[in-house]
Amino acid sequence: MEYALTADDLARVDGLLQRLDPRVKIVGLFSLIIAASLSRKLEIIGGIFLVALVLAILSRIPLLILAKRGWITALLFTGFIALPSIFITPGNVIYRLPLLDWAVTAQGLTSATFLIGRVETSVTLSLLLVLCTPWTTVLKALRVLCVPAVFIVILEMTYRYIFLLLQKSREMLEARQSRMVGELDSRQSRRLAVAGITVLLGKTFELSSEVYLAMLSRGFRGDVDTLDEFSMTGRDWAGILFLPGLAALAIYLGR
């Protein structure tokens, strides 16, 4: 929830990406992710990462938030996975660890750098999209990626009810904790978690019926449509030319 609140706050800041049409942001940032993924040269991936950093600074996104939300987790997770490849990948030995005598290969090191570089760049670009755009607008703009309207509506409702169900789960847990003395052992905690999930399942069914009736009472007949209130300005046209153009250049240079 805290995450969502920060994202909403940042989306309201007057920055470069915040001023762009959400469709331009989706197409532009997505094309940069594809470019980072296609590139076979490390310097190109590094270049795209730098572009992402510049975009973050111009959009007034604190780098600390990017580090906390994406970089550190991605580095720890991917670093843990990539580390053994430095020694396992066959190739030219460039260094031997002093005590263990493990050989570091150039190919292994490059491969690990590729993996970490790609993951960090993609995570930064995806975070930029979410942090600079209100979530409901991101969903509506997914129409440009040919996502059907019915999915958009379902996703919007899903997002809304995630918070409600999270709140209900927390209330259930608090209700239980307020009636407990002492700590639960592992088995009891497991039973509590499973019971919580099942009660939540029951509540989900009930809620779905209530929401359905509420929708019917407001005239819902099964047809869904989304309001398309987007309009392109000169800045958006510049963005749609610049970001995918940059991605195309990166793809060309990174062959």
Add this chain to the structure above:
Amino acid sequence: MHIPDGYLSPATCAALYACAAPFWYLSLQRIKRMLHTRMVPMLSLFAAFSFVVMMFNLPLPGGTTGHAVGVGIASIVLGPWAAMLAISMALLIQAFFFGDGGIMALGANCFNIAVVGSLVASLVYRVIGGRSSLDSRRRLIAAALSGYAAINISALLTAIEFGIQPMLYRDAAGTPLYAPYPLGIAIPAMMIGHLTFAGIAEAIVSAGVVSYLQRSDLSLLKLTAPDAAASENGVDLVVPVNGWRSTRSLWIGLAALMIMTPLGLLATGAAWGEWGPEDFNNPEIRDQITRSSLNQAAPEMAPRGMQRLATVWTAPMPDYAPPFLRSETFGYIMSAMFGVGLIILSFLLIGRLMQRRQGT
């Protein structure tokens, strides 16, 4: 198990989007037909539920913790089609909003976890649960195994996708460009964690939820097991559905297969390992045996054991050709009819015997 962007090549991501797309389309059509106007709120709420379930941390035996994906329980309660859509939605929100799983890799994650996971979970639950009563222990075992199997098959697919990357995408110096480990490392590394912690978490949640529902609300288990008995005491036993209507398509398929049996005549030569003792004396067939056995020459004469046992039983219709029929094609069809008839008769007899035993 959520694959981030950068681990898979764009071509693999595109291929897996293409693999998931028909399942999304099919499930959407099916759910729309079943639920109509109810679909939107139902799927939204269950996608939210799947998302929240993934956030429940579960203490596991041994002092560690894990979280379930919820694919087992979603498939058991909603069926595979609604489950695959709900979990796909939850994965999409995780990828876009929380950066958990990549945007390019979303197709791969949905295919592995939502599509294949839901289908495997439903299949295992249905096969093992059978027509047992909704409150039986067998359903608990079925639920645990369905969650366990689903999560492990999904993990195996993920490992295979990782493992093929270094085979397909390397630069000139041999540097792997995406996930760096070959299948021999990716599969064990992925499976150890899933066969133990993640699999156990999923099994505990699936069986635990089914156990809770057995005591509190059996109707939720009835949705995907309409032909199960409601209780072990014999209350609310389900009346068998009309035999012909429910199996009509199977009978039509069987008839079509019987008519097509003469297609086997198009193949020349003897099937490998199905030789008769007389084939060893036929130079033409001996030549075929040698060619189809990696140029290993066949013995000069049929092995003695084979010769001795070949005469123990003489088939009434040797080579699917009843002696009283001239036409080979018609002989094949007659043999198919005779064989299928015998099998059906045997099952009818077994069914009758079992009914009689239940009656006493």
